[in-house]
Amino acid sequence: MTRDGTVIDGLEVNGAITVEADDVTIRNTRVRGTPGWWGILQRQGHSGLTVEDVEIFGNGRERTQFGVLNQGVMITVRRANIHTISNGISTEQGLIEDNYVHDPKLYKDDHVDMIMSSGPPAKGTELIIRHNVAVNTLDQTSAIALFQDFGVVRDVTVEGNLLAGGGWALYAGAGAKGTSSNIKVIGNVFSRKVWPKGGFAGPVAYWDAHGRGNVWRDNAWEGGGKVTPE
Template sequence: MTIRNTRVRGQKDYWGILQREGHSGLTVEDVEVFGNGKVRTQFGILNQGKMITIRRVDIHTISNGICTEQGLVEDSYLHDPKYYPTDHTDMIMSTSTPAKGTQLIIRHNTVVNTLDQTGAIALFQDFGVIRDVTVEGNLLAGGGWSLYAGAGVKGTSSNVKVIGNVFSRKVWPKGGHAGPVAYWDDEGPGNVWRGNTWEDGGAVNPD
């Protein structure tokens, strides 16, 4: 299924676009997804299924932009989230392990969280170990940390590649309110941190 050249206004407390569990292969491209800023739209795009392709999408005025464990997110603009009480606010988020035989690729996006929490890109171990994720060539700004990089209590992340991203200070002086990156497993097998820089010059490295 493909959703293309469409404006989607999100539903109260739910999502703009949903791929349900048991489904795979949704493509969303050249689409705007947004809330009305008065009542919460929790997710712009929520993937409960398997593979999804998200391309040239503009997502804004929502609590969380995209939530998926696998698929491709590219050439998109996620910005200006809306905070509602008790929210954790992330623009692109993964919360568990990709489905067997799949991976998550996040590349060539502009991701700006204008709040002081939680992240621009957030790889969280809420439900499983993060692995097989590539974050490449994105412009990242804002949030508490601009990038949550996959470490967590469920195990050591692996095959996480963070390559050639640019971190901006335009939202917060440290990139994110607290800094540019947190929760990086430096010793994780297959993990790569390479060529990540500040927009105004200089390398960005995990603490």
């Protein structure tokens, strides 16, 4: 897709959608990802993709690694049902809201995250992850992950989500590249329905308690009780 402002509405897609344009909207669409890397991709150099009210899934036998992969700048993903993939949504910036990301598949050499960021957002942007249900039914890697693969994590809000499963339900942004900053983890609910500890190993790992602007507040177990970082 190469035309700015394109709107895709109400399609059944067998294969991948690759966006090489700005301000594209994909809505009310089902994407049956064929074997390969992604269901929907926004390429580097582009921005403004909106994905809403969609279902994205693999066939469960051959690997579809990403439901939504953002290599560009801003993206909005809302009310998506994403399943039967290795990684649900991958982006460093944008708005990820009201999605159901669940029931992943593990393929050789993959790690498995329902919503993930691999580094800091683009200059002048932030990442907001709110009101999602992220359920990783496997024992690795996460429901939500903020990784330092490509730099020190900053300017991320993780708020009002339901998290369950993976090795740790939440990877909270700490890492070897430096101290994370302005990470706000607020009002999330951690479920024991996949693993008794929330994740196979526990609810949360890699939290920088002393990072500038970092906030951990009102995070609780489903059914009651505070969740605190280890």
